[in-house]
Amino acid sequence: MTEIMPQSSMDPENAASMLDYFKLVTRKISGNGRASNVLSNLGRTYIEAILVDKAGVDLLGYADRSALNVIVANFKSHYQGIKPKDRTDEHRFYALATKSLEMRLKHADQLDTKAALEASNSPWNQVLGKIYELPEYNNVPPALLAQMFIPAGGRILKEIRQTIKDPLEQDRLFSVIATELATNGITQAAAKLSLDENNSGAKSHRADKLIEAALGGNLHVELSKRIQATVISSVLNEAVVEPVQHEADIVPLKKIVPEKPRSLKERLESLLRSITVEDIKDRLLPSKFVSAVRSKLEKIVSKNWKLRTIQAALAGVFIGGGLFGGSYQSSSLRLVSGDEGKHYLQETWIAFTGASKQALKNAVFNDPRPNISAAAALFDEKEGIEKIIVGGQLGYAMVTGGTGEAIMGDYAIDTAATDSQAVTTEDVSAGAEQVVNQPVPPEIVAEFDDIIGFKQARDFLRNLPLSYLVQETSTDPLTHIQTTKYVLPEEFLDKPGTVIIKKLLGQESGTLFNQQLPENTVAIVTDFPTNAVAGVGPFVMTQERSYSVLTYDGASSGDVYAQSNYPTSLAAEIWIQNSFKRDPIRPTDRWETFGLTGPEFSTGAIRTGALYVAVDSQGSWSLAEYPNVPATGNLVNLMFSFNQLNENGQRVLSVPKELMSEQAARAVQEGTADFLTDSAGPSPFFRYDPSTGNKDFITISPFLYLYSNQAFRELIFQTPFADGSLPNPDTVLVGAADLAFASREYVPGLLGEGVVDMDLPVNGRMADISSSLNHTGFYIGFNQP
Amino acid sequence: MANFYLDRRIKDRFKLFQGLRLAADDQAIYEEIYSQVYGEVLRFIEANLDPDSLATLLQEITELPDSEGDSANLLLKPYSIIISRLEGIEDGQARLEFQLDHFLNNLLIQAQNKHL
Numbered sequence: 001m002t003e004i005m006p007q008s009s010m011d012p013e014n015a016a017s018m019l020d021y022f023k024l025v026t027r028k029i030s031g032n033g034r035a036s037n038v039l040s041n042l043g044r045t046y047i048e049a050i051l052v053d054k055a056g057v058d059l060l061g062y063a064d065r066s067a068l069n070v071i072v073a074n075f076k077s078h079y080q081g082i083k084p085k086d087r088t089d090e091h092r093f094y095a096l097a098t099k100s101l102e103m104r105l106k107h108a109d110q111l112d113t114k115a116a117l118e119a120s121n122s123p124w125n126q127v128l129g130k131i132y133e134l135p136e137y138n139n140v141p142p143a144l145l146a147q148m149f150i151p152a153g154g155r156i157l158k159e160i161r162q163t164i165k166d167p168l169e170q171d172r173l174f175s176v177i178a179t180e181l182a183t184n185g186i187t188q189a190a191a192k193l194s195l196d197e198n199n200s201g202a203k204s205h206r207a208d209k210l211i212e213a214a215l216g217g218n219l220h221v222e223l224s225k226r227i228q229a230t231v232i233s234s235v236l237n238e239a240v241v242e243p244v245q246h247e248a249d250i251v252p253l254k255k256i257v258p259e260k261p262r263s264l265k266e267r268l269e270s271l272l273r274s275i276t277v278e279d280i281k282d283r284l285l286p287s288k289f290v291s292a293v294r295s296k297l298e299k300i301v302s303k304n305w306k307l308r309t310i311q312a313a314l315a316g317v318f319i320g321g322g323l324f325g326g327s328y329q330s331s332s333l334r335l336v337s338g339d340e341g342k343h344y345l346q347e348t349w350i351a352f353t354g355a356s357k358q359a360l361k362n363a364v365f366n367d368p369r370p371n372i373s374a375a376a377a378l379f380d381e382k383e384g385i386e387k388i389i390v391g392g393q394l395g396y397a398m399v400t401g402g403t404g405e406a407i408m409g410d411y412a413i414d415t416a417a418t419d420s421q422a423v424t425t426e427d428v429s430a431g432a433e434q435v436v437n438q439p440v441p442p443e444i445v446a447e448f449d450d451i452i453g454f455k456q457a458r459d460f461l462r463n464l465p466l467s468y469l470v471q472e473t474s475t476d477p478l479t480h481i482q483t484t485k486y487v488l489p490e491e492f493l494d495k496p497g498t499v500i501i502k503k504l505l506g507q508e509s510g511t512l513f514n515q516q517l518p519e520n521t522v523a524i525v526t527d528f529p530t531n532a533v534a535g536v537g538p539f540v541m542t543q544e545r546s547y548s549v550l551t552y553d554g555a556s557s558g559d560v561y562a563q564s565n566y567p568t569s570l571a572a573e574i575w576i577q578n579s580f581k582r583d584p585i586r587p588t589d590r591w592e593t594f595g596l597t598g599p600e601f602s603t604g605a606i607r608t609g610a611l612y613v614a615v616d617s618q619g620s621w622s623l624a625e626y627p628n629v630p631a632t633g634n635l636v637n638l639m640f641s642f643n644q645l646n647e648n649g650q651r652v653l654s655v656p657k658e659l660m661s662e663q664a665a666r667a668v669q670e671g672t673a674d675f676l677t678d679s680a681g682p683s684p685f686f687r688y689d690p691s692t693g694n695k696d697f698i699t700i701s702p703f704l705y706l707y708s709n710q711a712f713r714e715l716i717f718q719t720p721f722a723d724g725s726l727p728n729p730d731t732v733l734v735g736a737a738d739l740a741f742a743s744r745e746y747v748p749g750l751l752g753e754g755v756v757d758m759d760l761p762v763n764g765r766m767a768d769i770s771s772s773l774n775h776t777g778f779y780i781g782f783n784q785p
Numbered sequence: 786m787a788n789f790y791l792d793r794r795i796k797d798r799f800k801l802f803q804g805l806r807l808a809a810d811d812q813a814i815y816e817e818i819y820s821q822v823y824g825e826v827l828r829f830i831e832a833n834l835d836p837d838s839l840a841t842l843l844q845e846i847t848e849l850p851d852s853e854g855d856s857a858n859l860l861l862k863p864y865s866i867i868i869s870r871l872e873g874i875e876d877g878q879a880r881l882e883f884q885l886d887h888f889l890n891n892l893l894i895q896a897q898n899k900h901l
Contacts, residue, residue: 060794111876115883120828121891168798171890175898250800253810255896257817544802556808761808 021089025096037092039100045453047097062167072101109161113154116174117146123178124153130186131210152211159223164230173230177215177223185214434726435718438467440491451497457504460497461707466714469522476754479782480529481571482722483752486715488520505701511681513543513746523700523715524682526750527722532571532780533619536636537564537591538769539777542573542760543746555767558760563767565593567619567781570756571749572697574684576613576636576737576776584770588637592617594769601635611641611735613686613778621780622695623688623733636776638686638735642705642716651730653713655705683739684750687716691731694721699750702739737778755781791822791885798893818892825888829881830867833874842870 024043027035039047051063054071058064078094079087087095117124128146131137137145156177157170164170189210208219215222451457469486476482492498507517517524540561552560577586585591587600588610600606610626616633629635646652683702688695698715705712717729749755795818796802801811834842845866871877 060797107876108879111880112883115880116887118832119884119887119891120825121888121895123891123894167886168890168893171887172894175891175894250805251814251893251896253806253814255899256799256814256892 021093024093025089037096039093039096042453043093043096044100047100065161065165068101068105072098072105075101109158113157114150116157116171117150117153123175124149126182127153127178127186130182134186134190149207149211152207155208155219156211156223159220160227163227173227176230177226181211181214185216186210189213433718434720435466435714437469437471438465440468440489444468445491448492448497449495451500454500454504457497457500458707461501461504461711463710464708466711466718469711474752476752479569479571479749479755481749481752482527483750484525484719485518485521485752486523488522493520504707506681506703507701511745515681515746515748515751517682517699517701518751522711523698523704524751525715525719526697526699526752528571528696528749528780531782533567533783534615534621535564535566535593535619535779536576536613536615536634537566537593537774537777538767538772539575539775540564540566540573540760541744542570542758552767552769552772554763555765556761556763558758558762559765560767560769561758561760562762563769564779565619566758566779568758568784569782570746570758570779571781572684572747572779573745574737574747574778575744576778577639578738578775584772584774586637586776589776590635592632592634596770609641609644611638611644611733612636613638613735622690622693623686623735624690625733636778639738640736642685642734642736643729643732653716653729653734681745682747682751683736684745684747685734685736687727687732687734689721689727689732691728692721692725694723694725694727696721697750699747749781757784794886794889795819798889818889821892822885822888825885826881827867829884830870830874833877833880834870838870838873842866
């Protein structure tokens with residue numbers, strides 16, 4: 001098993017020759033006692049690994065169909081010509097893998113065909129509309145009619161897909177053909193068929209004939225003519241059309257949004273239009289459900305809210321790709337509060353269910369805990385405690401943000417994990433030493449060579465010492481930013497396990513802005529020179545340049561950036577947290593730059609020990625724990641704190657519990673995380689030791705703290721600051737912002753890629769920060785002279 | 786298709802945020818497309834849920850509170866409830882992904898063919 005493979009065959013597929021094929025196939029006994037071979041879980045995982053590696057998924061998420069066909073052909077070559085009774089486990093595995101893959105591709109094609117025909121704006125609807133007008137079909141229920149013609153539509157799509165690869169061009173040609181059929185083909189063909197066949201035969205059998213006649217003859221021949229004509233025309237166009245002329249194809253605004261919506265009401269009405277049933281015959285769908293949602297939305301319109309409300313609503317739901325996947329799960333994460341809040345919720349639920357309002361009010365206002373009484377006062381001021389019917393509701397509202405915002409003062413998620421997966425400082429506090437690169441022992445190399453599945457890879461990573469990673473230190477000659485990269489050693493490269501390890505470490509995935517850790521890099525420690533300047537305040541999203549125009553009603557990203565005193569050369573833009581629903585600033589924060597203080601901060605309803613990143617008027621940053629925070633300057637609460645004081649007054653390194661139970665983290669632990677589609681990116685940590693003033697950033701592979709406790713602990717305590725000293729485990733503060741949104745970071749400086757001069761577009765308008773819902777960001781870089 | 790790919794496809798298909806139009810125009814198109822996508826998701830769920838599940842879903846949406854304090858939630862909550870129903874539809878996630886892909890393509894093709 002430890003045999004070293006020649007370089008040319010070190011990919012997952014060829015690595016199979018090292019595999020024990022017996023593990024990839026298992027025997028299944030059916031009800032009648034007959035045994036058959038099926039793929040084992042490991043076998044299925046192995047096929048997935050091959051697909052990830054070979055299927056060539058592009059930046060838009062499309063797999064290369066011809067690459068998939070090559071995989072199938074390759075699988076077949078392993079067992080073709082060998083009779084079933086003579087097959088080994090290797091042959092059986094490839095036969096089963098071929099069958100599995102072929103079935104999946106066929107199934108996907110069927111789903112795709114149905115989807116192309118059933119999309120509400122499918123050009124096929126024009127064809128069905130024409131058919132519906134024919135006397136022999138106008139008594140057929142529309143839904144049944146659509147079903148009857150799926151095979152005919154599917155044949156057209158199949159012919160197109162066999163020649164044209166680009167999904168957009170496929171749909172374009174299908175649209176041309178459907179328009180041709182609807183314009184006159186169907187009507188003329190029906191007249192001809194009526195004469196020829198005198199309406200004989202089942203309607204469904206005539207569907208194909210009708211379409212074929214409408215195209216003018218044999219379907220394959222007629223479609224081939226049209227497809228070839230399109231291909232030739234597009235090749236000719238490619239050759240003669242200059243890139244500049246392509247720009248003329250840019251669809252102007254008025255073709256998509258005839259009247260540009262400006263106000264809240266107009267924007268919502270545009271949304272309502274999009275779900276309105278305009279032509280039931282074309283859509284062939286019932287409408288009750290759409291009506292219900294529509295009426296819900298109409299209530300929003302009728303309230304005539306301020307522009308910023310619609311911005312929050314639309315931005316929250318639609319913008320930034322928040323429609324699918326984990327976004328909802330992770331957005332709920334930021335409303336969950338710490339243990340203190342949860343206990344309070346339980347107490348109020350039990351103690352005050354059914355109690356009178358007055359008793360409830362007395363109890364919360366007189367609660368001896370300052371957080372509770374302050375939060376209750378704040379709640380009363382904003383919402384009116386009279387509105388609350390039972391104690392449980394109050395507890396829920398105060399703790400979870402059920403009223404639209406968390407007001408307990410400890411919504412920063414930083415309760416410590418207590419289970420066995422927590423990293424600890426036990427062996428660090430006493431005499432920790434700097435990590436020094438060690439050669440990888442042969443037994444570790446052998447262990448790595450045995451990795452063929454995710455479970456083994458996770459076991460391997462869990463106790464991997466940082467010392468086996470290669471340290472590469474460099475200093476950027478222009479900015480003097482120093483980076484130390486921790487890189488996979490060559491013993492771990494170009495092997496079957498490499499693909500799996502790198503996938504687990506999320507190295508194939510990037511942020512929203514395609515930023516990835518450098519190849520094979522697991523973590524980077526980044527030190528800034530003393531002339532670096534930092535800022536905290538509104539998150540500008542510098543790489544998404546229209547973002548500020550939306551948020552600040554006309555002011556551009558450049559306007560907001562300059563107004564916030566952010567550095568003119570940007571090294572890192574770190575996403576801190578989402579906006580909250582009412583205030584321009586999060587309740588716990590203070591933005592002195594804009595004269596804004598959050599209500600919880602001003603009333604002191606902050607949990608003792610909550611971790612803050614502070615930036616003074618000179619642009620110097622540090623970390624501090626409440627209440628020992630600076631009296632002046634900007635202060636932003638970090639969501640996660642990793643080296644907090646425990647109840648005995650000792651600092652303990654631990655992964656916040658909520659961070660471990662968050663959806664993505666669960667997927668990591670269960671081995672089902674898909675970084676290619678979840679877009680988790682490099683995750684930056686702030687490290688600051690108040691006993692020395694040393695500080696830096698540690699940027700890690702996403703979720704490294706879950707995969708690799710030892711390496712994470714060593715990164716925090718056993719990698720030196722710029723002056724060569726190690727952090728003191730009893731004093732160093734370590735924090736991170738909303739890691740669920742790591743995908744929005746833009747941190748070239750942290751990755752050793754230098755800085756970006758900010759030449760953001762400027763509209764010359766002042767952004768009204770105080771009346772906007774601001775997301776929060778941290779910035780670091782340099783001010784050019 | 787994760788949100789990641791959907792968002793990329795929207796930007797790629799409609800050439801958004803590449804400096805080819807006014808930034809405000811890009812933003813208006815972007816919002817309109819997401820509005821249309823939202824509508825298509827609703828239609829998909831409606832067309833694929835059985836009548837009983839649809840009735841339960843309708844009731845859940847209708848019973849959501851309308852208080853002004855829940856402004857963003859008026860959109861967020863129905864959507865998160867609606868999208869959770871994909872799990873109950875056979876191949877729901879994959880079918881919706883395919884359908885949205887064709888929907889986006891058709892939106893672009895039809896806009897390009899539109900004569901104003």
